[in-house]
Amino acid sequence: MAQLVDDVLLLIFNELRDDISTLHSCILVNTMWCHIAIPLLWKHFSSLFENPYNFEPELRKKLYNVISHFLPNNPGDPLPQYDIQLPLNRITKKLSFEYMSFFTRITTIWIEDMSDFLINNEVEDSKYKKKILEKEIYRLIINRCKNTKYFHWNTKKKLYKYSNAECFFSKLNFFLFNFKINFANSKTLHKLSGICKDITNLEIVDCNEDAPGLVSFIETQKNLQSLSLYFIDNEKVEYNKLKKIIKKKAATLKKFTLQPVTLISPRIVLSLENIQYLTLDNDGDLYERGWRKWTKYLGMASFPHLKYLETAYLPNNIICLIIENSGGHILEIYIRFPLHSDSNNYQSQNKNLILAISNNCPKLINLTMEVGHKNLRKMKGIFSNCMQLEKLFLTTDSNVSPNGDKFLVLMSKMLSTTLKEFSFGDKFNFSLEGLRTFFENWKSENRSPFKFIHHYDDGMVYLWTSDHDIIVGNYKNEGVIR
Known part of the structure; x- marks a missing residue:
């Protein structure tokens, strides 16, 4: 029975995985709720922090503070050895969870942000100390983040040389690699091709050469299902090797993204x-x-x-x-x-x-x-x-700017009752009476409420006025619009 309760709570919490505040409330109920909700909450954090700069400094500070507590800090370890003092709110007792094991998505961007955040530029030898701190964070991740499936490689560092790197990278399924930023990009991918063999989703950003390492990495994957290639402006490159390996791997591909299209053979x-x-x-x-x-x-x-x-x-x-x-x-x-x-x-x-x-x-x-x-x-x-x-x-x-009233009449006569959302961009010109008639027709047919969303830029506001907003608001109150 207890197992059944755990499983049901897990299903419920999983539905709330994108609602951080509610999940946070759940962990405060009791010990059982806490143990079920915490992994989901941290999994969500790891996905959000693909771009940490979207978040307030206070939230980043709290997350980085917890991660810092897992960094080795004994007298013989690198941080105290190089006099690297982190501005931590020290937790005296042992942490309740192995938080690092909850990270399913890692991006090197937040690691750089964490070192910049915790070591002020005014600190003596700050640049060198940041490098030491970054090394320790990478070592921590590679050794302790055992459930990571997604990795965004956006650094020049040769992470494959770290001890335990083979175990860490061999478990990845999703891999995003910034080709341009890595000075030894082809060599790095060639090295990784001997480690990562189970990548199902591969995304290569800023590709600018028909690199043997990239071809080798793609060829090594046993079950590649998604391939995204983003090239940069280099029309002189002939991507013949890439073309051949895409053709070879096409049997398992379910998802394919290409940008720009005309830089590779059709x-x-x-x-x-x-x-x-x-x-x-x-x-x-x-x-x-x-x-x-x-x-x-x-x-x-x-x-x-x-x-x-x-x-x-x-x-x-x-x-x-x-x-x-x-x-x-x-x-x-x-x-x-x-x-x-x-x-x-x-x-x-x-x-x-x-x-x-x-x-x-x-x-x-x-x-x-x-x-x-x-x-x-x-x-x-x-x-x-x-x-x-x-x-x-x-x-x-x-x-x-076409007469949108005739189109609204067409919609009300022809469009199926399955419609849940209608959005339109600028240039559509709806009269007040035409808009009102459309909503009245929709209401008279007892159709389900739907979302009605307009997207007008500042230069086209004369086509959509405050009077239009009033009509939409009235029908929203009547339940015609969601």
């Missing part, structure tokens, strides 16, 4: 038949070469298992090919910043994209896209065929 898409999550970002409109080749290879490609598609700075016709060659299982589509190289051709391509979605995505749940001002009525096809649509976020091209 031949890789022919091997991505098992992809479920695909993100293609061309990093602004800086890289416009190669779309003819992408059109050619996407025309031959097939994505029968695709469920999630996200694009940025891609032409509409390229996105069309991906959707048309999917297997009808796409659940989420996020199309951001489509290219506008030719305004007349854009309207036609945008119309084709709407048709591609309506004809090939019957299971669609979430849709974010830009709709040309001439094509709003074409959304009727998506409303008719995508009967499971729950979230809709629309923007429109920047040249014209």
